[in-house]
Amino acid sequence: MKPFEYSRLESPQHLATIANGRFLGGGTNLIDLMKHQIETPDMLVDVTRAGMDRIEERDGAVVIGSQVSNTNLAADPLIRSRYSVLSSALLSGATQQLRNKATTGGNLLQRTRCQYFYDTTRACNKREPGSGCDALNGLNRFHAILGASEHCIAVHPSDMAVAMVALDAVVHTRNADGAERRIPVADLHRLPGDRPDLDHVLEDGELIVAVELPGTPPRRQAYRKVRDRASYAFAVVSAAVVLDIDDGEMRNLRIGLGGVAHKPWRATRAEAALEGKAPDAALFMQAMKREMADASGYGHNDFKMALAPRVVVSMLKELTGLGEN
Ligand SMILES: Cc1cc2nc3c(=O)[nH]c(=O)nc-3n(C[C@H](O)[C@H](O)[C@H](O)COP(=O)(O)OP(=O)(O)OC[C@H]3O[C@@H](n4cnc5c(N)ncnc54)[C@H](O)[C@@H]3O)c2cc1C
Ligand code: SF4
Numbered sequence: 509m510k511p512f513e514y515s516r517l518e519s520p521q522h523l524a525t526i527a528n529g530r531f532l533g534g535g536t537n538l539i540d541l542m543k544h545q546i547e548t549p550d551m552l553v554d555v556t557r558a559g560m561d562r563i564e565e566r567d568g569a570v571v572i573g574s575q576v577s578n579t580n581l582a583a584d585p586l587i588r589s590r591y592s593v594l595s596s597a598l599l600s601g602a603t604q605q606l607r608n609k610a611t612t613g614g615n616l617l618q619r620t621r622c623q624y625f626y627d628t629t630r631a632c633n634k635r636e637p638g639s640g641c642d643a644l645n646g647l648n649r650f651h652a653i654l655g656a657s658e659h660c661i662a663v664h665p666s667d668m669a670v671a672m673v674a675l676d677a678v679v680h681t682r683n684a685d686g687a688e689r690r691i692p693v694a695d696l697h698r699l700p701g702d703r704p705d706l707d708h709v710l711e712d713g714e715l716i717v718a719v720e721l722p723g724t725p726p727r728r729q730a731y732r733k734v735r736d737r738a739s740y741a742f743a744v745v746s747a748a749v750v751l752d753i754d755d756g757e758m759r760n761l762r763i764g765l766g767g768v769a770h771k772p773w774r775a776t777r778a779e780a781a782l783e784g785k786a787p788d789a790a791l792f793m794q795a796m797k798r799e800m801a802d803a804s805g806y807g808h809n810d811f812k813m814a815l816a817p818r819v820v821v822s823m824l825k826e827l828t829g830l831g832e833n
Contacts, residue, residue: 509542513551517558517715525684526713531555533575533614536606541619544626546635556611560717563587568723571680574613574716578668579604581612591721593729593748597671600733603740613716616669616679616696619707620662620770621742622651633659634704641704649808650744653816654769654800660704661806662770664697665742667733669772674748674764675725680718681710693719697771704770726750726760728827732819733766743767745816749823756786758828768803768816775799778820787828792821 517523517531529551530538541547560573563584570586581587582598602610624630624642631640643651643661651661672693679696681689697708710716729750735741746766752759761782763775781795796817803813825831 510545510548512542512549514554515551516554519559520682520715520717521686522558523682523684523713523715526551526553529553529713531613531715533611534577534606534609535614536602536610537614537618544628546626546628555613555715560613565723570721570723572612572719572721574718575611578602578607578610578612578615581668582607591671591675591725591729593674593731593750594668594671594721596729596731597667597733597746597748600731600743600746601667612668612719615666616672616693616716616719617708617710618666621665622662623647625662634662634700634707637703637705644806647808648806650742650767651806651809652769653803653805653809653812654765654773655699656770656804656806657700657702657704659702660700660770662700662704663767664707664769664771666772667731667743667746667766669693669697670746670764670766671731671748672719672721672764673772673774674729674750674762675721676762677722678720679716680720681714682717683711683714688717689714690720693772694774700770707770726752726762728752730823730827732823734815734819745812745819747816747819747823749820749827751824751827753787753828757784758782758787759784763799763820765816765820768812775820777801782824787824787830789821789825789830792824793817796820 530549532552532554560575582595588595630642677693679691731748733743733746743766748764751761765773778795778799
């Protein structure tokens with residue numbers, strides 16, 4: 509590992525410019541990448557003791573400090589009762605030990621699990637821009653079917669972020685000049701385009717301070733993760749679905765998909781096709797086919813184009829009382 513300086517942030521107000529530095533949350537992703545020399549920061553700024561570890565209700569909304577651990581977030585009574593989809597998503601990720609260390613901010617900004625990204629002997633435009641992409645013609649079973657480019661077909665690995673997208677969560681940030689931004693989680697991550705080395709829209713040194721959840725989420729919520737093992741495995745496909753039913757019609761329907769794109773994918777086409785309609789299994793499938801209209805596989809991951817719609821249809825049936833498949 510390359511030598512680096514270490515400092516500790518006392519509060520978001522004390523943030524200073526960090527040239528070629530990185531914030532250190534739980535370190536469960538960043539330190540691994542530093543050991544592989546994929547990330548080589550000159551400085552780590554430990555943000556775990558900067559007073560960003562609380563979950564608070566403010567004006568009805570819930571504000572989660574960026575250093576709240578995945579374990580504490582999943583177990584919080586307010587999160588479990590009002591945002592059960594988020595709690596379920598968190599508990600489906602990694603292992604208890606990892607969740608104890610992993611933080612809300614770090615989970616959002618964790619990097620892809622594409623195996624060619626971690627293997628420094630292989631071509632990877634995300635790790636080394638312009639070097640190519642060995643996943644395109646390689647073992648791409650876990651890779652993207654939506655929004656990918658010829659430069660990168662990696663997926664974002666976070667379960668938590670998929671639930672946050674469905675909950676319309678908003679990230680609060682601050683930079684060294686004190687400037688603050690509010691960014692919907694749905695807009696935080698980028699599609700790869702011709703710059704797959706850029707995962708998100710944050711600037712260098714921009715700190716995630718908190719994540720805000722709207723105070724009145726839809727009442728019916730579910731998270732489902734399809735994976736190769738029952739635990740300790742990333743999603744092949746996952747989905748977060750939330751909705752209300754008023755007067756027999758689906759309202760406030762929001763669908764987040766994981767394991768299918770470079771970012772947690774908000775299924776807006778399917779949502780538009782279903783909002784205000786009465787639950788109907790055939791309509792569910794039509795809506796998801798509409799969502800998948802531009803999807804394409806790369807060989808080993810072709811099966812996801814059929815799997816993703818089926819997962820969502822099954823969840824919609826359950827949530828609307830039409831029963832399982
Ligand atoms: C074996 C294994 C299995 C896993 N399985 C899953 C899984 O099934 N599902 C899943 O979702 N995840 C899984 N993970 C990933 C794990 O959830 C992430 O490593 C973790 O959430 C990252 O959080 P962290 O706080 O440790 O981040 P760190 O490693 O500390 O940081 C990650 C990135 O976020 C940046 N960062 C951290 N905090 C901030 C902040 N406040 N503001 C701005 N930038 C910040 C860092 O600079 C770094 O770039 C797994 C990890 C491992 C090792
Ligand atoms: S899919 Fe993306 S991360 Fe994976 S090898 Fe290709 S460029 Fe790298």
